Amino acid sequence: MDPKLGRVASSVLASLLLLERSMFCPSSPPAGLLDKAFQYIDLHQNEFVETLKEWVAVESDSVQPLPRLRQELLRMMALAADELRRLGASVDSVDLGDQQLPNGQTLPIPPIILAELGNDPKKPTVCFYGHLDVQPARKEDGWLTDPYTLTEVDGKLYGRGATDNKGPVLAWINAVSTFRSLEEDLPVNIKFVIEGMEEAGSVGLEELVRKEKDQFFSGVDYIVISDNLWLSQRKPALTYGTRGNSYFRVEVKCRDQDFHSGTFGGILNEPMADLVALLGSLVDSSGHILIPGIYDQVAPLTEEERKMYKAIHLDLEEYRRSSRVKRFLFDTKEEILMHLWRYPSLSIHGIEGAFDEPGAKTVIPGQVIGKFSIRLVPHMDTSAVEKQVKQHLENIFSKRNSSNQMAVSMTLGLQPWIANIKDNQYLAAKRAIRTVFGTEPDMIRDGSTIPIARIFQDTVQKSVMMLPLGAVDDGEHAQNEKINRWNYIEGSKLFAAFFLELAKLH
Numbered sequence: 001m002d003p004k005l006g007r008v009a010s011s012v013l014a015s016l017l018l019l020e021r022s023m024f025c026p027s028s029p030p031a032g033l034l035d036k037a038f039q040y041i042d043l044h045q046n047e048f049v050e051t052l053k054e055w056v057a058v059e060s061d062s063v064q065p066l067p068r069l070r071q072e073l074l075r076m077m078a079l080a081a082d083e084l085r086r087l088g089a090s091v092d093s094v095d096l097g098d099q100q101l102p103n104g105q106t107l108p109i110p111p112i113i114l115a116e117l118g119n120d121p122k123k124p125t126v127c128f129y130g131h132l133d134v135q136p137a138r139k140e141d142g143w144l145t146d147p148y149t150l151t152e153v154d155g156k157l158y159g160r161g162a163t164d165n166k167g168p169v170l171a172w173i174n175a176v177s178t179f180r181s182l183e184e185d186l187p188v189n190i191k192f193v194i195e196g197m198e199e200a201g202s203v204g205l206e207e208l209v210r211k212e213k214d215q216f217f218s219g220v221d222y223i224v225i226s227d228n229l230w231l232s233q234r235k236p237a238l239t240y241g242t243r244g245n246s247y248f249r250v251e252v253k254c255r256d257q258d259f260h261s262g263t264f265g266g267i268l269n270e271p272m273a274d275l276v277a278l279l280g281s282l283v284d285s286s287g288h289i290l291i292p293g294i295y296d297q298v299a300p301l302t303e304e305e306r307k308m309y310k311a312i313h314l315d316l317e318e319y320r321r322s323s324r325v326k327r328f329l330f331d332t333k334e335e336i337l338m339h340l341w342r343y344p345s346l347s348i349h350g351i352e353g354a355f356d357e358p359g360a361k362t363v364i365p366g367q368v369i370g371k372f373s374i375r376l377v378p379h380m381d382t383s384a385v386e387k388q389v390k391q392h393l394e395n396i397f398s399k400r401n402s403s404n405q406m407a408v409s410m411t412l413g414l415q416p417w418i419a420n421i422k423d424n425q426y427l428a429a430k431r432a433i434r435t436v437f438g439t440e441p442d443m444i445r446d447g448s449t450i451p452i453a454r455i456f457q458d459t460v461q462k463s464v465m466m467l468p469l470g471a472v473d474d475g476e477h478a479q480n481e482k483i484n485r486w487n488y489i490e491g492s493k494l495f496a497a498f499f500l501e502l503a504k505l506h
Helices: 003-024 031-043 045-056 067-086 162-181 205-211 271-280 303-311 316-323 333-341 382-399 424-437 451-460 485-505
Strands: 090-094 098-100 106-108 112-117 125-131 151-153 156-158 189-195 222-225 237-242 244-253 345-352 367-376 405-414 442-446 463-466 482-484
Touching: 031 045, 031 162, 031 485, 045 067, 045 162, 045 485, 067 090, 067 106, 067 112, 067 162, 067 189, 125 162, 156 162, 156 485, 162 189, 162 482, 162 485, 205 451, 222 424, 222 451, 237 424, 237 463, 244 271, 244 382, 271 345, 271 367, 271 382, 303 333, 303 442, 316 333, 333 442, 367 382, 382 405, 424 463, 424 485, 451 463, 482 485
Parallel strands: 125 189, 125 222, 222 463, 237 442
Antiparallel strands: 090 112, 098 106, 112 189, 151 156, 156 482, 244 367, 244 405, 345 367
């Protein structure tokens, strides 16, 4: 080869290699700015904890429909709106009107906050979703401290809403306020969607998201939700999927009144016997669902996915002990996690109309209703599952030749959600986690259902990511809910690092 041509070829190759490195291995955010941000957060952590204390003190219980608690919810949303305005955000508290309860009572629905900070077209726009309502809590339920007084014990911040979801919402605000206080330009445009009715079904939220699709959400590139937990006490995680849920009622009826078993026992088809047979036909003793075709739509397991399960840290013996379960259905970490996250499960929840009080009442219920649900996984569809369940139960019932009436209905159908973990924001979050925590995150799913993730993904049609801050033992919804000071403060740093990483990758 001509030496001159060789030098040109070498130069072109070097340029291509540099371009490839810049595309796939971007440099980390400026160390100086990150260090300044981290130092600021460390120095002001007591102030951040104090703000969390103020927020926890608001009894923003959305579950109990009481006028006093609704006023607390309104106060909570006003506090958050004021905090966002102090950051310089434009804030719209969207009035959702009143809620009509079955007993005729009318209560105000707390507003949904839509806030914006920055509109630079050169920067990515990331939207954060969180909620500020909480589950009910009373000290007499078994709390060691007053649930609405944030109390620190051994680095643990106890209080209702500390981890679900006031702490993570404030951690995001802390990260934004850090850049503001340092008089540094925010690396990304930021939007907030904050509601006050998540624990009561997110009243009005889906409708608002659809209404604002081409307005508030039009410039959004990424959506982040921080409303779940790690799988570990110390190792961070990224969540990329949740199961859906189909909830069913199966009713068996002979007549409106109950029967005396001495007078009628032995001469009729008893509704309870029919129902027990129907419920018993749904799942076997190994947890395998017996409804024909139910597994046909389940996404096949890939080798890449199998490796992800192997990499997850889970101490099976500790998990079993902390769960107070004698034995699980499966013996390996991978099998347990897969059956929690990526395979469907069927649970029987209860029977209406059955005698369940203490004592020996010799009654034959004239009408009973069984309740069960199926947790759905990609690529299962609620309408297909509904059809399969009805066909199966009708087939089982017909074989009993019962004179009773049987009816099946699906009362809830929520689709599963799964994200593309190769999206830029997942890559940015991984890098931020490495920077803050010095480790790779567990890539996990959630066995429960978080409907808002699927609503955002289907409506806004942008990447949705779950970036949890809480540890596995935080006890969301339980007595003595807490967030570790370490998780809260390092989580604030994580969000700051995430902003910078996302700006570089975008």
